[in-house]
Amino acid sequence: MICIYWLRNDLRIHDNLALQAATHFDHLIILHEINKEEMGAYRKAFYLQSLQHLSDELVKLKQKIYFVHDIAESLNKIPKPKQVIASRSYNAWELKKEKLIEPPIKFFDQNTLYQEKELPFTIQKLPDTFSAFRRKIELQDKFSADPIKIDILPPESEHRLVSLPLPKIEQSNPNFLGGEKAGLARLQHYLWDTNKVDHYKETRNGMLEFDDSSKFSPWLALGCLSPNTIYRELKAYEEQVCKNESTYWLYFELLWRDYFKYLSLKYKEKLFEPGGIQNKNLSNIKEDSCLLEKIQSAKSGDDFIDANIKELLATGWMSNRGRQNVASFFCKELLLDWRLGANFFQKHLIDYDCESNWGNWAYLAGVGTDPRDRKFNTKKQAEIYDPDAAYRKKFLS
Ligand SMILES: Cc1cc2nc3c(=O)[nH]c(=O)nc-3n(C[C@H](O)[C@H](O)[C@H](O)COP(=O)(O)OP(=O)(O)OC[C@H]3O[C@@H](n4cnc5c(N)ncnc54)[C@H](O)[C@@H]3O)c2cc1C
Structure with a gap:
C-alpha cells in the first residue's frame, strides 16, 4: 500500500510520529502544499529555509518532498490503494481543508x-x-515520549506528480535559520x-x-x-x-x-469573528485606513509602539512585551479592528502561528479568554521595560 504523508506544520524528521508510521508501508510519497499566504520577507525566508532543510535531509533517506499547489488535486494523481497521513491541525481553516481530502486521513497528534x-x-x-x-x-x-529516530524510509511508487520549484529567498534574518x-x-x-x-x-x-x-x-x-x-x-x-x-x-x-x-x-470560526468567543458587540471600532497605515508604518506617534513596529518590519521579530503593547494600543487606544492587527502580525512574524497569534490578539482585544479587559499604559510600560530608552534608540534612529 502507498502511504502519502501530507507535510504541514511538522517540518522535522526527529520526533515525528507520522513519519515513523510511514516506515511501515511499502511505498511513501511526501507532499507539501506551498503556503500561498502573503508573507513578509523574513517570515517567507524562514519558511522556505525550513522546507529546503527538510528536503535535503529527506534526500539522505532516499526520499523527497513534492511541493504542490493544491493538496486535494495532487492526491488524485496517485493511484490506489493509498493511505493519507498527516499531523492534526487546530484551526477552522485547516480543518476545512482536511474535509476535501479523499480518502480519509489518519492523523497524528504531535504538535x-x-x-x-x-x-x-x-x-x-x-x-x-x-x-x-x-x-x-x-x-x-x-x-514524555522517547526520541523517535528514523534511519530508513520506504521508496516512492509510480505517480504523475510534478514538484514545483521553491521560490528564491530574498531577505533573511541571520538570527533565525529555518529547519x-x-x-x-x-x-x-x-x-x-x-x-x-x-x-x-x-x-x-x-x-x-x-x-x-x-x-x-x-x-x-x-x-x-x-x-x-x-x-x-x-x-x-x-x-x-x-x-x-x-x-x-x-x-x-x-x-x-x-x-x-x-x-x-x-x-x-468564532476565534476569527469581530466579537470573538465572547460574541461581544464592538460598536466603537473605527474603520480608519489612514490610522491603520500610520501604525503599520511605525508612525503612530508613540515611540515605544513605533520602535516595536520598526523591529518587526526590519527583522520579522517582536518580543512578547512588544506584542502585548502593540496589540493593546491598536485595539484600545486607536480603536482599530483587532483582526487587522492580527493580519498584520500574520504577514510579518517569523514565528506566525495561527492559534497563538489570533488567540493572543483576541485576548488583548477583550474578546478572547481574558476575564479582565485590560489596556496597557504604553508610557509606563516603556519606563519599566526600556528605562534608558536603549531599545527605542536602537530601532528609531
Ligand atoms: C498579539 C500577540 C501575538 C502573538 N503571536 C504569536 C504567534 O504568531 N506565534 C507565536 O508562537 N506566539 C505568538 N505570541 C505569543 C508570544 O509573544 C511568543 O510565543 C513569544 O514572544 C515567542 O518568543 P520566545 O520563543 O522567546 O518565547 P518564550 O518566552 O521563550 O516562551 C517559550 C515558548 O512558550 C510559548 N509562548 C510563550 N508565550 C506565549 C503566549 N503568550 N501565547 C502562546 N504561546 C506562548 C511559545 O511557544 C514560546 O516559544 C503572540 C503574543 C501576542 C501578545
Missing part, C-alpha cells in the same frame, strides 16, 4: 505538549480561562551550552538581548522543533543541572501555547 487524549476534559469542556486550564493540566502526570537542525541547536544553546534558561523568568520580558527569551517559537510554529523534545530536554536539564522557577516558567509558557491550540479547536 502540542499535551496530546488531546492526555487532557483531563473533552475539548467542549475546555476551561474558558487559562488559569483553570493550567490548574487542571498540572495535576496530570506528563508523559530542524537550527531549531535543535537553539534548544542546545539555551539550555545546555549557556544555561540561559536558569534566568528565564527574570529576563523573559527583556527586549534587547537575543537570549532574553528562548526564541523557540519560530521553530515550534513550523514544527521544526516539537514541544515534546523541548519538554524532554527541559526535564533532563532540571535533573542534571538546575531546577528552579525559571525552568518551570518555560513549561508554563508552553502551556499557553497548548491552551490557544485547544481553544481554537473548541471555538473554530
Whole structure:
C-alpha cells in the first residue's frame, strides 16, 4: 500500500510520529502544499529555509518532498490503494481543508505538549480561562515520549506528480535559520551550552538581548522543533543541572501555547469573528485606513509602539512585551479592528502561528479568554521595560 504523508506544520524528521508510521508501508510519497499566504520577507525566508532543510535531509533517506499547489488535486494523481497521513491541525481553516481530502486521513497528534487524549476534559469542556486550564493540566502526570529516530524510509511508487520549484529567498534574518537542525541547536544553546534558561523568568520580558527569551517559537510554529523534545530536554536539564522557577516558567509558557491550540479547536470560526468567543458587540471600532497605515508604518506617534513596529518590519521579530503593547494600543487606544492587527502580525512574524497569534490578539482585544479587559499604559510600560530608552534608540534612529 502507498502511504502519502501530507507535510504541514511538522517540518522535522526527529520526533515525528507520522513519519515513523510511514516506515511501515511499502511505498511513501511526501507532499507539501506551498503556503500561498502573503508573507513578509523574513517570515517567507524562514519558511522556505525550513522546507529546503527538510528536503535535503529527506534526500539522505532516499526520499523527497513534492511541493504542490493544491493538496486535494495532487492526491488524485496517485493511484490506489493509498493511505493519507498527516499531523492534526487546530484551526477552522485547516480543518476545512482536511474535509476535501479523499480518502480519509489518519492523523497524528504531535504538535502540542499535551496530546488531546492526555487532557483531563473533552475539548467542549475546555476551561474558558487559562488559569483553570493550567490548574487542571498540572495535576496530570506528563508523559514524555522517547526520541523517535528514523534511519530508513520506504521508496516512492509510480505517480504523475510534478514538484514545483521553491521560490528564491530574498531577505533573511541571520538570527533565525529555518529547519530542524537550527531549531535543535537553539534548544542546545539555551539550555545546555549557556544555561540561559536558569534566568528565564527574570529576563523573559527583556527586549534587547537575543537570549532574553528562548526564541523557540519560530521553530515550534513550523514544527521544526516539537514541544515534546523541548519538554524532554527541559526535564533532563532540571535533573542534571538546575531546577528552579525559571525552568518551570518555560513549561508554563508552553502551556499557553497548548491552551490557544485547544481553544481554537473548541471555538473554530468564532476565534476569527469581530466579537470573538465572547460574541461581544464592538460598536466603537473605527474603520480608519489612514490610522491603520500610520501604525503599520511605525508612525503612530508613540515611540515605544513605533520602535516595536520598526523591529518587526526590519527583522520579522517582536518580543512578547512588544506584542502585548502593540496589540493593546491598536485595539484600545486607536480603536482599530483587532483582526487587522492580527493580519498584520500574520504577514510579518517569523514565528506566525495561527492559534497563538489570533488567540493572543483576541485576548488583548477583550474578546478572547481574558476575564479582565485590560489596556496597557504604553508610557509606563516603556519606563519599566526600556528605562534608558536603549531599545527605542536602537530601532528609531
Ligand atoms: C498579539 C500577540 C501575538 C502573538 N503571536 C504569536 C504567534 O504568531 N506565534 C507565536 O508562537 N506566539 C505568538 N505570541 C505569543 C508570544 O509573544 C511568543 O510565543 C513569544 O514572544 C515567542 O518568543 P520566545 O520563543 O522567546 O518565547 P518564550 O518566552 O521563550 O516562551 C517559550 C515558548 O512558550 C510559548 N509562548 C510563550 N508565550 C506565549 C503566549 N503568550 N501565547 C502562546 N504561546 C506562548 C511559545 O511557544 C514560546 O516559544 C503572540 C503574543 C501576542 C501578545
